[in-house]
Amino acid sequence: QEVSDTTFVDLSELSNAFAYDMRYATENNFLKEQVYDCPKCLLRKEAADALIKANELFREKGYRIKLFDCYRPLDIQKKMWEIYPNATYVANPYKSGSIHNRGLAVDLTIEKLDGTSVEMGTDFDFFGEAAHHDYNKLPYEVIENRLLLKNTLESVGFRPISSEWWHYNFNSPNKYVPANTPLDCN
């Protein structure tokens, strides 16, 4: 059964232990345009709770999660599709849309607790084979880092997609519909 719910939680109000680089609130993204009014990470509560659990596991190992994107309004998905209509890397807003539109997907990496970056082999939103989970022409350290990200997120209920090392969908029992509410920047 589908739940039409427009209620999102702001991750920063639940925890101050995350790092943020919300790329779509800047011009440093594949659209080359700021498409969000503010750098907020909004999610459904169940996905936010799972992410907090994952962050605790990372922190025990000296890392923390750095978020690139969370809830994404459907109109922004349409803008992305106009620029890059390739369903391997951008979910088709005219079919079932993206799990981001439902507030259940995250784009993220990890960094060390002192803010030092962790090598993942490509930048966020590198749309090519080197970002795929089965691409193995990478230094051993990068493969280990991607595996740490994947194993930890899977342990709290997120699932990867094959083509983007940074994208994870939360396996929620609730069937939300795509939302188009703009980010609440107040």
Ligand SMILES: C[C@@H](N)C(=O)N[C@H](C)C(=O)O
């Ligand atoms: C655009 C990229 N960051 C992304 O999130 N891609 C997936 C496939 C999506 O659009 O859901």
Ligand SMILES: [Zn+2]
């Ligand atoms: Zn994503």
